[in-house]
Amino acid sequence: MANPAAVPLAAHALFHTHDLDEARERVASVFCPHRLDRIGKGAFDACHHHLRGERLSLNYIAYGTKTLIAPGELRDFYLVQVPLSGAAAIRNGADTYVSDPARAAVLNPHHATTMIWDEDCRQVLLQIDRQALNAHLAGLIAGRPDRPLTFTGSFDLTSQRGAALKALLLYLVSEADAGRPVLRPGSLLGRQIESTLMTGLLEAHRHNFSDALSHSRGPAPLPRMVRQAEEYILAHVDQPIAIEDVAQAVGVSARTLQLAFRRFRDTTPMAFLRDARLDRADADLRAALPGSSVTEIATRWGFGHFGRFAGIYRARFGCTPRQTLQDALADRFVS
Structure with missing residues (x-):
């Protein structure tokens, strides 16, 4: 386990354990029930840090060894996974790809998910309430989505918009680590930041409403x-x-x-x-x-x-x- 002081969101630790069953139960209490199996030879050394906002949460998770994670359908939330190190193999519905520090994963809640995290995989995760993201999308396209919002493929964090969103995410993590957490329930500033994160995700990553969100210089369609x-x-x-x-x-x-x-x-x-x-x-x-x-x-x-x-x-x-x-x-x- 790394020096706790150097681990993101250390002041917001939920647990640190070597027990697989405890880790599965504690992570499920924040996300959803799931299968969690150690498939690597290294020692299982898990931690989860969690900072709750109003419509989303920031998280840091590491398992210390190669791990199989199979939550099925997340149902109630979208999950953006940004590896700080290592890589993860992702299957979300029909999509299969590898996530690493240059490519995030965005898990659709209505598609079944299976993942394999490498031994050195350490991730910052942005959990976004499904209803909140759909309501935010409706405000941007001035109409209720007529089908589930579905992201496609890995999320390029080296693109201009992808890099900007990652920078904002890591800035929020660093502010929390400095004792100045911006995200918290009831905070007007926090709510504005949450909206910015949701807009940034919808603008930066491919999904089935991207055309409706086209930001050309001409009049809005x-x-x-x-x-x-x-x-x-x-x-x-x-x-x-x-x-x-x-x-x-x-x-x-x-x-x-x-x-x-x-x-x-x-x-x-x-x-x-x-x-x-x-x-x-x-x-x-x-x-x-x-x-x-x-x-x-x-x-x-x-x-x-x-x-x-x-x-x-x-x-x-x-x-x-x-x-x-x-x-x-x-x-x-x-x-």
Whole structure:
């Protein structure tokens, strides 16, 4: 065992043991039940250090000998494993690769995992609550993920973004080792750092939502749910619909839909519906036949209060609906 003072997160030690069963039980209390077998010839010398945040935790684990670890599905959390030394063979679902100080492992919780850690493998691990990471992703893409977030392959820590995330992770470890832990429940700064770590991971490593998170210099792509909502509204513009109907049609909550429209359209779904109805009413006023009335046309497009309709019509088109109707009829008469 290395000098305890030189081991990361030493002030946050959970255990140090030579007993395989104790190590398995103590690690499981933080992560999940798993198979843990010594398959190397060296002495089993395990330790686990753990610093808990609000939505994630920092960990340091070493076993001192070649070890087989098979947790199956992690279920409730994603696990980023950054070797400080040594290497580990990883199988997570269909993915198989080797993790070392240049390549981290990101374990998907919905895929079964089996690992073999080499004798000299020492790792810093970032455990991220699954629901928290999915909620963070939803905020970045302005929509609830429609499938499990799935990372692919080893995580390149030599890339610009990968190196930046590793540097931030190790900085947080060094601050904790200096007696200044940033991550802790209830800390506003800690929560901001957690969000930065989650954003950094989502930006730096490949996954099935990478395209939606593309950070080109051009305008952000319009989320699919906004396009679907607009299509639904336009297809039902002549029917009585509420925001709950639109949200249900595209498979998100009303709140999520409102936030997406605010971010990408600078409006709301119901304001979009109102404007669509105004456009239809304006078209009908301009195509009206003799005997048509503003009230009739307004009612046709869902405007039951004539005074309010006249006000929002004028704000949008610069004249009253009655003026539009009169001008249209006069032009038709002259023609």
